[in-house]
Amino acid sequence: xxxxxxxxxxxxxxxxxxxxxxxxxxxxxxxxxxxxxxxxxxxxxxxxxxxxxxxxxxxxxxxxxxxxxxxxxxxxxxxxxxxxxxxxxxxxxxxxxxxxxxxxxxxxxxxxxxxxxxxxxxxxxxxxxxxxxxxxxxxxxxxxxxxxxxxxxxxxxxxxxxxxxxxxxxxxxxxxxxxxxxxxxxxxxxxxxxxxxxxxxxxxxxxxxxxxxxxxxxxxxxxxxxxxxxxxxxxxxxxxxxxxxxxxxxxxxxxxxxxxxxxxxxxxxxxxxxxxxxxxxxxxxxxxxxxxxxxxxxxxxxxxxxxxxxxxxxxxxxx
Amino acid sequence: xxxxxxxxxxxxxxxxxxxxxxxxxxxxxxxxxxxxxxxxxxxxxxxxxxxxxxxxxxxxxxxxxxxxxxxxxxxxxxxxxxxxxxxxxxxxxxxxxxxxxxxxxxxxxxxxxxxxxxxxxxxxxxxxxxxxxxxxxxxxxxxxxxxxxxxxxxxxxxxxxxxxxxxxxxxxxxxxxxxxxxxxxxxxxxxxxxxxxxxxxxxxxxxxxxxxxxxxxxxxxxxxxxxxxxxxxxxxxxxxxxxxxxxxxxxxxxxxxxxxxxxxxxxxxxxxxxxxxxxxxxxxx
Numbered sequence: 001x002x003x004x005x006x007x008x009x010x011x012x013x014x015x016x017x018x019x020x021x022x023x024x025x026x027x028x029x030x031x032x033x034x035x036x037x038x039x040x041x042x043x044x045x046x047x048x049x050x051x052x053x054x055x056x057x058x059x060x061x062x063x064x065x066x067x068x069x070x071x072x073x074x075x076x077x078x079x080x081x082x083x084x085x086x087x088x089x090x091x092x093x094x095x096x097x098x099x100x101x102x103x104x105x106x107x108x109x110x111x112x113x114x115x116x117x118x119x120x121x122x123x124x125x126x127x128x129x130x131x132x133x134x135x136x137x138x139x140x141x142x143x144x145x146x147x148x149x150x151x152x153x154x155x156x157x158x159x160x161x162x163x164x165x166x167x168x169x170x171x172x173x174x175x176x177x178x179x180x181x182x183x184x185x186x187x188x189x190x191x192x193x194x195x196x197x198x199x200x201x202x203x204x205x206x207x208x209x210x211x212x213x214x215x216x217x218x219x220x221x222x223x224x225x226x227x228x229x230x231x232x233x234x235x236x237x238x239x240x241x242x243x244x245x246x247x248x249x250x251x252x253x254x255x256x257x258x259x260x261x262x263x264x265x266x267x268x269x270x271x272x273x274x275x276x277x278x279x280x281x282x283x284x285x286x287x288x289x290x291x292x293x294x295x296x297x298x299x300x301x302x303x304x305x306x307x308x309x310x311x312x313x314x315x316x317x318x319x
Numbered sequence: 320x321x322x323x324x325x326x327x328x329x330x331x332x333x334x335x336x337x338x339x340x341x342x343x344x345x346x347x348x349x350x351x352x353x354x355x356x357x358x359x360x361x362x363x364x365x366x367x368x369x370x371x372x373x374x375x376x377x378x379x380x381x382x383x384x385x386x387x388x389x390x391x392x393x394x395x396x397x398x399x400x401x402x403x404x405x406x407x408x409x410x411x412x413x414x415x416x417x418x419x420x421x422x423x424x425x426x427x428x429x430x431x432x433x434x435x436x437x438x439x440x441x442x443x444x445x446x447x448x449x450x451x452x453x454x455x456x457x458x459x460x461x462x463x464x465x466x467x468x469x470x471x472x473x474x475x476x477x478x479x480x481x482x483x484x485x486x487x488x489x490x491x492x493x494x495x496x497x498x499x500x501x502x503x504x505x506x507x508x509x510x511x512x513x514x515x516x517x518x519x520x521x522x523x524x525x526x527x528x529x530x531x532x533x534x535x536x537x538x539x540x541x542x543x544x545x546x547x548x549x550x551x552x553x554x555x556x557x558x559x560x561x562x563x564x565x566x567x568x569x570x571x572x573x574x575x576x577x578x579x580x581x582x583x584x585x586x587x588x589x590x591x592x593x594x595x596x597x598x599x600x601x602x603x604x
Contacts, residue, residue, distance in 0.1 A: 178544075187540040250538055
């Protein structure tokens with residue numbers, strides 16, 4: 001304590017005696033702690049130097065990380081220990097004066113603003129008008145990129161897929177699906193031939209082909225010819241938000257959407273049994289040609305995927 | 320490539336399975352006997368029954384008929400109380416349809432359920448049987464499969480995958496397309512509809528992966544004509560290597576649950592530790 005005072009300007013301790021506990025370090029034996037901290041700093045410095053050296057020689061990344069990490073960690077530990085064990089332990093409280101001005105000062109300022117404001121600051125209607133016009137036009141211009149970034153208009157593409165009368169049903173490799181291919185309880189994702197590698201094919205045309213029987217299967221009244229030899233096909237786009245409905249539970253005969261757990265009854269026209277989906281998955285009418293290939297009778301009879309404003313124009317449905 | 324692989328094994332199609340299925344005239348959702356072996360290797364016994372088939376990716380072997388008697392005894396002891404003494408799902412004094420009918424499901428179905436410890440059922444009230452310690456040895460399972468198969472010979476037989484011929488990268492793509500929807504991309508399994516779930520794939524021997532793909536146990540769809548043996552071997556190799564022995568940077572996969580789990584651990588451990596350190600730094604008395 002005494003040798004420190006030699007180098008420093010004496011400060012008022014506000015009536016604290018030098019023996020006050022708050023001025024003493026926390027460590028019982030400051031000399032030892034100082035030595036430990038010195039060693040910590042030294043080793044940390046060595047690590048930092050080693051980091052520089054290993055950077056210089058292009059060492060492996062983990063060596064760079066380890067040396068830098070260890071160096072900074074040890075310097076930090078030393079610093080914290082210095083503050084914690086060697087500095088006066090405190091706490092010290094400094095009282096402060098009131099911050100507010102006197103009442104007279106505040107009244108004078110208010111009077112000055114009122115007096116000068118009326119004569120110096122004038123309204124500039126022309127400038128305000130031009131500025132307002134500019135800001136208004138900017139507001140309108142700011143809408144342009146918003147509208148442009150919506151992309152090209154979908155036109156008819158929302159209403160039709162690439163499935164056509166006679167489209168061959170192919171899997172993701174382009175192989176035509178034959179009536180002998182699927183066992184009962186099997187599922188495969190299929191596309192109209194030629195679209196299996198296109199963005200549009202994978203986004204819009206994707207369809208799940210499920211074999212639920214080995215006899216013609218009717219999922220709903222009016223669809224008597226749509227499921228030849230137990231093959232039924234539904235659009236793979238969830239009618240809620242368009243996620244791929246790929247989870248087929250073949251005992252429960254449910255198609256489950258992985259996004260929001262909508263469940264569609266496979267044996268009953270894929271009507272939604274649970275979840276937020278508002279409509280059944282559209283069913284693709286199929287037939288089997290003379291070679292045993294599975295083909296589409298026609299496009300879907302309604303737009304696939306989630307709803308949109310103009311949807312009711314083709315379906316007459318509100319949802 | 321995959322299509323070419325399929326076409327090369329296609330010429331030897333045996334439709335024994337589907338012929339049987341037609342004569343059964345089953346209800347609409349039955350899964351019986353839908354498998355047909357399409358193979359480059361076909362071995363028949365003296366009476367002309369196919370006992371082994373397959374190719375360089377997977378070979379399927381029928382259980383020996385010498386095991387029939389043992390299998391029947393084991394079946395009566397372990398299975399018949401539910402599945403009935405005829406393995407048709409009708410227990411004594413029971414009603415038809417109360418329990419699964421096992422006739423014509425193929426030996427691989429029987430061995431899969433027994434070898435994975437799901438059967439004999441430990442909890443009859445459970446919605447879905449869980450994988451566990453098998454109660455019967457693989458030999459006993461094969462014997463039971465032999466007897467059930469003797470009632471109505473059917474496919475698929477018990478598979479042996481030859482994974483040195485398989486391509487793990489193709490398997491990853493096929494897994495993402497066909498399996499990940501339910502089992503998740505990390506293979507951990509997930510919840511499904513009506514209290515069912517897709518099980519984890521982390522600890523499953525290769526032949527059972529093939530059995531599950533080919534037979535479609537419980538709610539899993541079966542993959543037959545839409546996946547060639549080469550493709551099934553690719554998937555199996557991917558599952559038994561990358562899925563079961565993932566390379567986790569940092570050493571701990573956290574169940575493969577992604578940023579949610581990682582963020583949670585980061586908050587709980589990382590932030591917690593930092594708070595303790597801050598407390599230690601600030602604490603002076």
